[in-house]
Amino acid sequence: MTEAVIRRTASGKMRIDCVDKNRSAGFFLIGIAVLSTLGFLYLDIPWSKMLARVPQMGIVFWKLGHFDFSNFDLIGSALLETISIAVLSTIYSLILSLFFGMLAAENIFKCRVLSSAVKAFFTFLRAVPTPVWVLLMMICIGMGPSAGIAGLCVHTTAFFTRAFAQSFEAVPSETIEALQSAGASKVSVFLNAVLPSATPELVAWTGMRFEINFSECAILGMVGAGGIGYVISTHIEGYEYGTAGLAIFCVFAIAFCIERAFIWIKSKQRAC
Amino acid sequence: MEPILTFDHVTKRYGNGVCALKDVSLSVRPGEFISIIGPSGSGKSTLLRSINKLISTTEGNIFFDGENVSALRGGRLRKNRSKIGMIFQNYNLVYNLSVLQNVLHGRLGHMSGIRGILGLYPEEDKEKAWTLLEEMGLEKFCYNKAGSLSGGQKQRVGIARAIIQDPKILLCDEPIASLDPSSAKVIMDLLKSTAQKRGIPCLVNLHQVDVAMRYSTRIIGLHAGEIVFDGEPESLSDSVLERIYGTSVTNLVAGTSDEKDWQQAYAV
Amino acid sequence: MQSEKRLYSILFFCIVGLFVASTCFARYNPFEIFFNLENFQAFIVDDFFPPAIPTGLKLKAIFQGILTTICMALSATSVAAVLAFVTALFASKRVSPIQKSPKFVRGFATFLRNIPALVWAFILFSSLGIGTGVGFIALCISSYAFMVRAFAETIDDISQDNLESLQAAGASFIQVVFHGILPSCLRGFISWFLYCIEVNLRSSTVVGMVGGGGIGLVLLSYLKGFKYNMSFTIILAIAVMVLLVDALTNYLRKELDLE
DSSP, X not given: OOOOOOXXXXXXXXXXSOTTOOOHHHHHHHHHHHHHHHHHHHHTOOHHHHHHTHHHHHHHHHHHHSOOGGGHHHHHHHHHHHHHHHHHHHHHHHHHHHHHHHHHOTTTSOOHHHHHHHHHHHHHHHHSOXXXXXXXXXXXXXSSHHHHHHHHHHHHHHHHHHHHHHHHHTSOHHXXXXXXXXXXXXXXXXXXXXXXHHHHHHHHHHHHHHHHHHHHHHHXXXXXOSSHHHHHHHHHHTTOHHHHHHXXXXXXXXXXXHHHHHHHHHHHHHHO | OOOSEEEEEEEEEOTTSOEEEEEEEEEEOTTOEEEEEOOTTSXXXXXXXXXXXXXXXXXXXXXXTTEEGGGOOHHHHHHHHTXXXXXXXXXOOOTTSBHHHHHHGGGXXXXXXXXXXXXXXXXXXXXXXXXHHHHTTOGGGTTSBGGGSOHHHHHHHHHHHHHTTOOSEEEEESTTTTSOHHHHHHHHHHXXXXXXXXXXXXXXXXXXXXXXXXXXXXXXXXXXXXEEEEEOGGGOOHHHHHHHHSSOGGGSOOOOOOHHHHHHHHHO | OHHHHHHHHHHHHHHHHHHHHHHHHHTOOTTHHHHTHHHHHHIIIIIIOSOXXXXXXXXXXXXXXXHHHHHHHHHHHHHHHHHHHHXXXXXXXXXXXXXXXXXXXXXXXXXXXXXXXXHHHHHHHHHHOSSHHHHHHHHHHHHHHHHHHHHHHHHHHHSHHHHHHHHHTTOOHHHHXXXXXXXXXXXXXXXXXXXXXXXXXXXXXXXXXXXXXSHHHHHHHHHHXXXXXXXXXXXXXXXXXXXXXXXXXXXXXHHTTOX
């Protein structure tokens, strides 16, 4: 063992920090601070002009707070439409991704080329933001909920496929081998061993994605698909803040309920 | 001798209606080594934490060093806390910092302003931390991360952190509950010798009756928040133990204090 | 086991019920897409391919757009992170010096979080006018709300015990923050910060589309002008940008030893 020695700085003060201190976090923070400042300067935001309009922002919020219930039927149906889009896109992607996730998981078909190819393809789909897909779908199949569902499906399927493949790969190989040695086919191994053991994770992923899909749906309307986003954007542009405020509040309320519901389901899962 | 700490009819009720302390009165004099024993949930932790107001009490007063703790707030409370050393079951060290830094945390209560925030401790404090760690046999680990130490070593750092405060009392909350038997013995010996050398009274929460018998000058038995026994270890009879733990002595791993039983007690 | 099965069968029936109800309401036919297959083919083959190669000014516009989008995401996340750190101290049940503050702060953050970034953008556009500044603030709001919760949970999870020891030694609130919370939670914070950057890069593209500037705006103008070849190039550029940043954050996670 080496003799313990007091470490001192150049000026003779005693040092107290770790010998093998990991400084990467410090460097990272400094780097981020510098880059952020540069980026901030590059954006060249006219703050004074914006500050001058802050009182106006107060007025807008004030007006948004005064709900106008006269258009409630419009908001209600738009809200239902948004929820349907979110539900349908989540469910269709769920079904598609179970299939693609099976292909992408390395421990089921044991074919590296297949799984890498599937993963690479969906990584690309995931890298493009959802509204872009929705816009493209709208160009192809026209306005309306169908375009929203199809566009959301692209991104959601890509998200689920990666997540599910991860969950499938986490299933211990003994479980799979046990069934394989009993002569089960690959698909039946998947259905009987892999899927049941991954179910809790799949539920968690689905819940998380449903929350995201709902808020995505709410904004899709703003780029042109139907639903509550359309109501919000047209009413804000038409200065009918009362209706817009109510619609925004409804979005908040439903997003909040969905979040609570899945927290509840998770706690139930844990209790089981 | 004047008592340094006095509990005057202290009661603590939690929001859910649980009564953790019921009309507790006691006093502690310098030089005493007091063990508090009792089953889980009998209020041992609450008793210790009410002394430095980590938990505030519902009724009654606690006097420490001439001040009413229950009434203290802000800077006065901090000053008061800096006179009380505390040792925890889970060591409660900041694992990403060095051992020296962890020990010096004990001085934070004496520092203020920008020096306290940046951790620019005076040189004499640093030297003192070093000598204390030498006393604990840890000088080789001074510049290691606290997280890399073993359980017994972590607890020794915890003791050094409490001692560097120059405390007028030491509170130890289950100091050996997370340790293996041999480290537990080392920690208890160290605790007793350091406290005696400096004349600091010690209040120790313990689960192990034998350890309490072996080290303490006085034992307090708690049951459901009430003091059911307060006296010398010698007068702690089987019937008293039954009253403390609410079960027959044969169910408790207690007995005489010879070496074999001491080890057996830990094996269970 | 039995209760688990029951939970899942209840969930399954809920999903089926929701599915039927939504299909009825939206009148969505999943096979509709096959009727439009010709349309798709024509669109992809005729309009999209080949991706146009941007030159001169167009190339410059695309690069500037990407740079703006990245700057917006990065600096908005950083500003939000600093604010969120300060707020999270008051949102954590263990640390907060004010007893009642966690409830209020958390409620406030929940409110901000459950309104999508784009809705914030629209509200702000109507009052502050269109521009990168507003996009910046909209991104700030949503990532701020997200990080307040994430940071507060990190503080509550990690530093529960060692805060008590510092408090017992008489350390003040600020001392506890600098000597207890920062050393033990910094890595957790950075991990959330990187996640937020990934999310914000995507949302800053979207916020750009409705008026926040950056690559999103460039893309939308080409789409609206029916210049699909160029749009395809930009979509590819966005994908590359997102993938590169994801790769960078993954590299940083490894380098910083966050897993």
